[in-house]
Amino acid sequence: MARTVDWDGSDGGAVTAIDQRALPGEYRILRLATVDAVIAAIADLTIRGAPALGAAGALGVALAARRHPGDPGRVRAEAERVAAVRPTAVNLRRGVERALARLDDGADAVVAEACALLDEDEDTNRRLGRRAADLLTELCPGRPLRVLTHCNSGALATVAWGTGLGAVRELAGRGLVEEVLACETRPLLQGARLTVWELREMGVAHRLCVDSAGASAIARGLVDAVVVGADRVAANGDAANKIGTYALACAAAQSGVPVVVVAPDTTVDHATAAGADIVIEERAPDEVRAFAGVPTAPPDTPVYNPAFDVTPAALLAAVVTESATFRGGAWTGSPADALANAGSAWGSR
Numbered sequence: 074m075a076r077t078v079d080w081d082g083s084d085g086g087a088v089t090a091i092d093q094r095a096l097p098g099e100y101r102i103l104r105l106a107t108v109d110a111v112i113a114a115i116a117d118l119t120i121r122g123a124p125a126l127g128a129a130g131a132l133g134v135a136l137a138a139r140r141h142p143g144d145p146g147r148v149r150a151e152a153e154r155v156a157a158v159r160p161t162a163v164n165l166r167r168g169v170e171r172a173l174a175r176l177d178d179g180a181d182a183v184v185a186e187a188c189a190l191l192d193e194d195e196d197t198n199r200r201l202g203r204r205a206a207d208l209l210t211e212l213c214p215g216r217p218l219r220v221l222t223h224c225n226s227g228a229l230a231t232v233a234w235g236t237g238l239g240a241v242r243e244l245a246g247r248g249l250v251e252e253v254l255a256c257e258t259r260p261l262l263q264g265a266r267l268t269v270w271e272l273r274e275m276g277v278a279h280r281l282c283v284d285s286a287g288a289s290a291i292a293r294g295l296v297d298a299v300v301v302g303a304d305r306v307a308a309n310g311d312a313a314n315k316i317g318t319y320a321l322a323c324a325a326a327q328s329g330v331p332v333v334v335v336a337p338d339t340t341v342d343h344a345t346a347a348g349a350d351i352v353i354e355e356r357a358p359d360e361v362r363a364f365a366g367v368p369t370a371p372p373d374t375p376v377y378n379p380a381f382d383v384t385p386a387a388l389l390a391a392v393v394t395e396s397a398t399f400r401g402g403a404w405t406g407s408p409a410d411a412l413a414n415a416g417s418a419w420g421s422r
Contacts, residue, residue, distance in 0.1 A: 122230020311348025
């Protein structure tokens with residue numbers, strides 16, 4: 074599989090992206106040659122997943138720098154437009170800011186910085202997957218695991234490899250996955266369309282369930298661990314992930330099943346004190362009023378359609394990044410510089 078997002082340096086430069094709206098029916102790669110096209114791709118979930126959004130943000134700035142050489146004010150304005158598209162995932166703005174920091178060095182430097190971010194992603198996620206797999210085997214020792222996951226936290230949510238599903242990929246490579254139970258993830262079916270597609274490509278045993286069956290599967294003893302990604306982790310360990318994660322965590326707590334959040338350092342937002350401070354994106358009503366373009370409710374039905382919810386740290390067994398683990402109220406391991414700056418806030422829970 075190609076990188077989820079990448080840079081094409083031909084013809085003045087463009088962003089390439091796997092069109093995640095088309096899967097699983099069609100695998101196609103789009104070429105996005107304007108900042109408006111990148112913004113639209115982020116908004117309509119052609120590109121989605123926190124780390125992939127970070128990469129897309131950096132590439133959007135690179136594209137703006139290429140299109141507007143000698144006009145840093147215009148580039149900064151375009152960068153802010155990209156950063157504001159989806160407010161919950163902190164990686165998007167961080168990717169934008171990282172590329173923008175090189176603007177004074179010229180367009181080539183901005184492009185190089187964005188491409189460096191791409192190159193780092195797979196290595197980061199492989200290390201992240203190994204650390205999370207080690208923890209999961211500690212929490213659930215002596216057997217292949219039955220894992221429940223929600224939404225998509227695989228290679229399609231990153232540049233390559235994956236976060237939560239990357240940990241599953243690592244476990245599978247060790248022969249330690251009995252089965253993955255993937256929630257469909259209404260209303261846009263990222264679990265059914267994307268996670269199941271990735272699991273098939275990986276050759277990992279899996280089943281698909283409707284979202285409302287996840288808690289029942291946990292209660293019936295069909296799940297050893299819940300493994301998910303995150304779009305933002307607050308300083309106190311609260312984690313925002315796809316809507317429905319909180320309900321699964323409540324069910325898991327009732328049944329004594331560990332919930333592990335797997336996310337890169339860049340998803341941890343030390344400027345956000347707690348989950349209550351995370352801005353939750355609300356999406357278009359028609360995502361709920363229709364299914365695959367077919368109306369399923371009266372057209373004027375009022376809709377509540379949050380894209381994410383927040384799971385309190387108290388319901389999580391751990392948050393695992395590539396450099397540290399937040400567990401039992403404190404970090405263990407060797408946090409990266411990005412985490413060390415706010416180590417006291419994390420350690421004070």
